[in-house]
Each structure stands twice: as structure tokens, then as C-alpha cells.
Amino acid sequence: MSTTSLSKAEKSYIAAGLTQSTPHRADGRNLTDYRSVALEAGVAPLANGSVRLSIGRNINDNGGGTEVLAATKLEVESISIGESSEGREGGRFIVNVSCSPAAYPHLTQNALDDLQHDLTTILHTTLTHPSLHPQNLTILPHKKSWLLHLDLLILSDAGNTLDALFLAARAALWDTKVPRTRSVEYKAPRGSNKANAGANTTVEGGDIDVDSTAPSGFDTRTQISRATDFELPDYWDEGEALDGRDRWPVCVTLNLAPPVHFLDATPQEESAIPLRLLLIFSFTSTSKGEATLQAMRSLGAGELSLVQIKDLIQTGEKYAHSLYTALNAKLKDEDIRRTQKARERFIAARR
Amino acid sequence: MISFSSFPATREYAEFSGPHHPYDPSDDVEMEIDEDYLDTNGSKLTYPGESLTSSQAYMRGHGTYVDNEEVIASVAGTIERVNKLVTVRAIRSRYNPEVGDLVVGRITEVQPRRWKVDANSRQDAVLMLSSVNLPGGVQRRKLESDELQMRNFFEEGDLLVAEVQAFFADGAMSLHTRSLRYGKLRNGQLVTVPPILVRRLKSHFIALPCGVDLILGLNGYIWVSKHVKEAEQEGEEGFDAEGVYSNINDNIDEITRTAISRVTNIVRILASHFIPLTDTLLIEAYDWTVDQEGGAKDLLSEDLSDALVTSLAFRV
Amino acid sequence: MGSRVEILNDGGYRSDGRRQFELRDITINLAQQGQADGSAVITHGLTQVLVSVFGPREAKMRSQTIHDRANINVEVNVAAFSTGERRKRSRGDKRILEIGSTIKSTFEPVVQTTLYPRSQIDVYITVLQQDGGLLQACINGTTLALTNAGIPMADFVCAVTGGVHSTSALLDLTTLEENDVPHVTVAMMPKTGKVALVTMETRLHVERFEEIFRLAGEAGKVLHKEMKKAVMGRTSTLVNAMGSRGSGVDRDGDEQMNEL
Known part of the structure; x- marks a missing residue:
């Protein structure tokens, strides 16, 4: 998300490529193509749920790519009417994003803290909205409840961090088991x-x-x-799955270069095309087209007309739906893979 | 639109040790150059702290130090012996500049009468105002107004190709662009590769048959752009500032753009497989990908990139 | 403090099934991470640490440059989910700053910083999982990452923890053991046997110290073997990849070295 330094000529090369009659991107992708996304669940055994996700990582030597680690942790909290305790009826949910300095080698400490704060705000306010609150965080009514922490760590940034963060958040929450x-x-x-x-x-x-x-x-x-x-x-x-795993939203970042828009920007593209629209949709798995727009944010310098926004929201919903379906399929695969792995280990241990 | 995959299984360099390491004095291994670590070309590999030879017989070069009458390696890499000189070349490091090298750099700062340039080295390089061509003729005198308008020439973020002229006392490079082939870069995009993979060639300006030019900076920055005709490069009598320091790209048609994307992807694939870049290799690779009849983005897939590398290994 | 789990039982086995002097399983991954010049992920049992090295490069802040050598900057970042109990540590946490400055002073005499005046070497450590031996893992990971980045060092630095349970010495302690038993971290350089760092925060009897110190030094050599294997494996793979496409003339051609 931090701007890579780019010359004017490079920026206009990218912008011109997008606005010509057949839009063209630097690496030849289509406007709506994502780079390869790798996902693995259960990477932090001490956590209640965890996932590692990377977008655009170089398959051969592992370098490059946006890489995010997400893990959830449940703690017990006491509820009491007085001000001393922080617990609340129905449990609490806190989201936190931190950025490794290795991901932003050119930023100073202060700039890094600012970036962390921004990202935390976006994720926390969106995900802790009451409409998404999981219902099974109560232990003893009026006495004890779970405090759910979701921690995200950005290990490396090669563009499109917000999509990655939301994908990782959804996957980690899906993977979370409540004891x-x-x-x-x-x-x-x-x-x-x-x-x-x-x-x-x-x-x-x-x-x-x-x-x-x-x-x-x-x-x-x-x-x-x-x-x-x-x-x-x-x-x-391990426990039962966290309630509401279907509701957790996905985020689609639309990079706007009127008259076109594109997805999954590289750092160079983000620097050349600063105007972006973040759309965060939540779906219920049963119905196909019923989506709720959980949050929307426009970032970067530029203007958007109301008509444009309406159109973009409609198109964005379709993209978000494909993302949601693909992610769900992958998460189910991961569940199967891990049960199988556990089964194999169990059998091997018994021999 | 989007596809999810898994992380690859344990990478090659992941080592699993056995379940126990009992403390055993007989385990202490003698420090020898292990026969296992000869690479295919026969040169030996070494690691920091390994004793190479006696310092009485040999002189030490880069990547080594002397202690106790022994020459000891300080980096991990290949050992090179030239007559009586022993050096170790690190397998991966930042760019080590030498006079006369061609580099591609990005302006990071504008200072009085000089620019600071990022060239992927241990320190930013310096480009003096007196080392650039000024508009109005190659031999024109520097005026005070030039000093005040340095951003008309290069500003922060600009990319340029230059040659290493000399070194300052602290090791920083001093660059110059006093040739019509050097100067500001436009009409293309930048790719970064590890500096070791760029070999010293006769010419670092490569023109591929598809209308794409490559500039292989020895510092690992590679500029891929639309072909510049020879005639345009020569320039006329009066040095045209509009042309050389302009930020405006030419109109680039789609075929050229696709070719540029293809070449960029090829360079990335070669770099990720740690294959050194040369002009012949790039031309071969480009021909192969065109034969495949895929789009430029197909090169991003693992299968096609592996196939490309395998095919290159078999040719010639 | 009593513990419900036996640190060392009568059969000579520890709580995780190891013997007294047995080290935990080690995995080393030297593949590139992000844009780092050199990186390493090292695991000692359940402790996992990722180290990324950037540099030598232009210093971010001119005030930090030293005129005749490179400045080493170490930053440690502990993930909130790294321990059994979630705990968010701010970057200014004293404990973390201490680990960072300990590592910096360990490596300053080992890295040949005089070759890079006015430059900066940044070491970013991310602790992904903790189960004892944190400083040990950080030091070993830093050694590997620096080697991976091609930064010249006098030797490897190999660290290991050692402790004493009543009269028996133990090596490579887990969290459970660290909480229960006085322990010391020793970092040594295998070629000369010199010690780069010794740190202890618990109380240990002087007579026990010598034995533990010596044992930890020996164990460092064992670690060195593993680390060397990983480094050489990677070097050999990269060299073979480079060599397979005709290194030819240029490699020897440009080796008329200019002596500094």
C-alpha cells in the first residue's frame, strides 16, 4: 500500500496501456485476473485458528508476493456490571493488523505505525460490526464469555494488501474452533x-x-x-466451529483508471493509478445473489460520480462472489486435507 | 479470474535433522573442503569461517580475510584462484560496482549540483550536474540557472541509464551520462533481478527482433522498452532537451506492449530459476514462447515457466 | 516453583521425550522471502523465527551512519499469536528492545563492517512461534540470513541454551524447562571456539556454570554442522543453476580483481 517510487514515464506507460482500446497490463494479465493465490490453514498450532496466504508469490524461489499470516486466539473474560471488567455479554471481538518492517524496508518506524493503524481501523470496524458477530462466544451467561482476537501480520507487500488481509481474515475465522x-x-x-x-x-x-x-x-x-x-x-x-463462518466478508479492491477498472494491482500499478474503491461484501451461502455491502471506502486522489459508484458496486459484487466461491472451495479442501493428514498421522502413530 | 493453490511442500533448502543430536566428541567434524560440495563445473564451494589455504603462499582477495597465517573465507560462494590470488565470490549479494559498468538507476534525491541515485548497491550513487549533457550542445558551459532548475533534467523517481565514472573516497559511485545512448529512460518498464545474474557483456543494449529493446544494468535493474531506432539515437547537431529529458512517452501500439510484457515475464522466470541473462538466451526464450502461442500472461503459470527453462537447457 | 511435569525423570528422559543432551529437531529454510537480500526461517522444535536481512544499503537516516563502517540495526517483532497465551508486544517493549540490542552487539564484531562505510545493514526478526530458546533461534537465524545475503562474516555464530536441573545438565530448553530451571544462552564461533555472547538471567551456582558453559559450547559445534549443511546445499543449488547455461568466458574474464 505504500507507494513505490516510479518515474512519470513509467506511470504514463501503465496508464496509457490501460486506457487504449484493448486494455493492457504490465504482466499481460486481464483486467480481472488475480495472480496465483496460495493458502494454507493451521500454520500456527498454538492458535485457535490460523492461515497463511500469499498473492503473486514466485513459485520457484518463493520471493516476492504479498504474504499475510492470520491467527485467532480465544481468551476467557469475566463479565460484571461494574467498570472494572471489560467483558461484555455475548463476547468481544478485536482485530489487529501489524506490519513487519521487512515488508516495508523503505518506511520509517513512524510511517509503519501509521500504516498499521490505518489497516487495523479498516479491518476492525468492518469485521466487528454487530451484524457479523458470532453467536457462540458465551460461556456462562452474565458471567464468562470469550474474547476473540484476530491478529494479522503482513510479512511482505507486493500490492493488493487489503484483499489479502480480508481473505486471510475470513480463512482464519473459518478455521477457528471454539472449545x-x-x-x-x-x-x-x-x-x-x-x-x-x-x-x-x-x-x-x-x-x-x-x-x-x-x-x-x-x-x-x-x-x-x-x-x-x-x-x-x-x-x-479442538471444539466447534466459530458461528457465522459463512457471513465473514470478502474484499474487492477496484483500481480505477476511467473508463476501465482492474483488480489485484502490483505495486507499480498502485503507484501509477492511485484511485481505488474498496468494496467489502458479505454473502450468505444459501442464496446465490444475495449480498450485503458491509463497507465501502474510496482511497487515493480522484473523483467519483454517484453513477460511477453505483455501477462499480454492481460489478464489484460479481467479483466478490467469484472470490467468495473460490475461497470457500479452497477452505473446504483444506479441511479435508487436514483431516486426512491427521488421520494418517494417527494411523502411523498407532503402528 | 482467481484460483487458489497450496504452498509448495518443503523447499529444497529445508533441512531436517535426525531426531537426536547426542553430544558426542567424535561428532566434531574436521574442517575440510567436502568433496560433496563440488559443483558441476568443478569449482569448490565454501562458507564463512572455512580455512582455504596458507597465507604465505597466496594473496587474499575479496570474500576472504587473513587470520593466523591462514586465508579464511568470509562469504558463502565459489572459490576462485587466479595465479596467486584467492577470492571467494558470494553466491548472492548486492551489486559491487566497477569503473566502466553500465547501470540503470533511479533518482532518490536532488541536492545542490548533484543527484543521488539508487543503484541497488551498498550506497546510493552520485550523479554530478557536470556529468550530464545539458541542452543546447554537448560542450555548453554550465550556467547558474542550470543549478536552480535541476528538476527540469532529472527529478525524484526518474529512471536513467549511466556509466560508472569513478569512486568517491567512501566507496560511493560517481555516474555520468555523457553519451547520447545514456540518459533518461522512457517507453517501457523496469524489472529487477539479482545482480549476479547479469554478466559483463560486450554490449548491454540488446535489441530483440520483436521490436523490444533491453538494457541490462549490471546492478540488476533491467529496462524493457520499445525499440529506439538507431538514427534517432545519434541526435543532430544541437542537443535537443525536449527529446532527451522529456517525460512523455511515444505512442506504443499493442503488439509492442504485448512483446514487452512477454519479455518482462521471461526475464522474471529466468531470474527465479537463477539463470544468468545473456542476449542469445533471451532471444531463444522469446522465440520459444512465441511458438507456444500463448498470451504473455500464460508465462506466469508454473508449468509453462518450467517448460521454458527445460527447453533452454536442451538447446545449443 | 514446583512443576507437575517432571523435568527429568529417573529413566533420563525429559518432558518432551528427549535425553539430557539432546537438541530439538531443527529445520532451516533459506528460500527468499519478500524483497530481502537474505532471509532464513529456522525452527528449533516448536520455536520458529523468520529473519530478513536488507543491506548493506544507504542508511535511511543520515544520523545513524558511521563514517568508517556499516551500522547494524536489529529489529525484533514478536507475533501476538506466537505464544500459548496471546500477548501483543509493542515495538518499544523493553524486553524486545533488549533482545534486539543483544543480537546487535553479538554480531558487530563478527560482521566485517569496515568494508561498508556509511552503509546500513538491517536485520528484521519476526518471531512466529515460541517454545523456549528465543534468543538462540534469533541468533542462529541471523547468522543464516546474513550468510544468505552475502555479507562477509568472520565465522558462523551458533547459539544454544543450557540449564541445570538439580545436578543434571540439560541442553536446548523448552518454555516449560526455562520456567523451572536456571539456564544460560551461549553463542559461539565454531572455528576458533570463541564465545560471542553469554547471557543468563536466573541464578546458577558457580560450580554448575562451568559445566553448562562448556557443554553449550560443544553443542554449538553440532548446530554448526546443520547450518553449514543448509548453507552449502543452497549455494550448490544456485551455483548449479547458474552454471547449467554456460558460464563460459565471462566468469574468468572479469576476475582480474581490483584489490581494494
């Missing part, structure tokens, strides 16, 4: 000094034991869930 919890209530049995642990029905969304008498509205004691603590029934189980 199953079981709420536990401690009851002192009558006439005995020992405390017994009695398990309620397995709670995964905070169901309250409903076979007690209907609580009075004025008596707050009985409305508080009897569950006071929770345990992990199976330490080694």
Missing part, C-alpha cells in the same frame, strides 16, 4: 461438608435449567444461572 465448555455448579449437599460438583446439561449457549419454578420478576436471585463455573469436557478436543 466446548460445560457449565458446572457447586452444590453443598445437605448435611455434608463436602462440595459436590454436579453438572448441568451441556451448555453451549447459556441455557438455564428450565425445570425450576418460574422465577418472579422481582427476585433476581433465581434468575441468575446456577452455573458458577465451567470446565472443558475434553482437553484435546
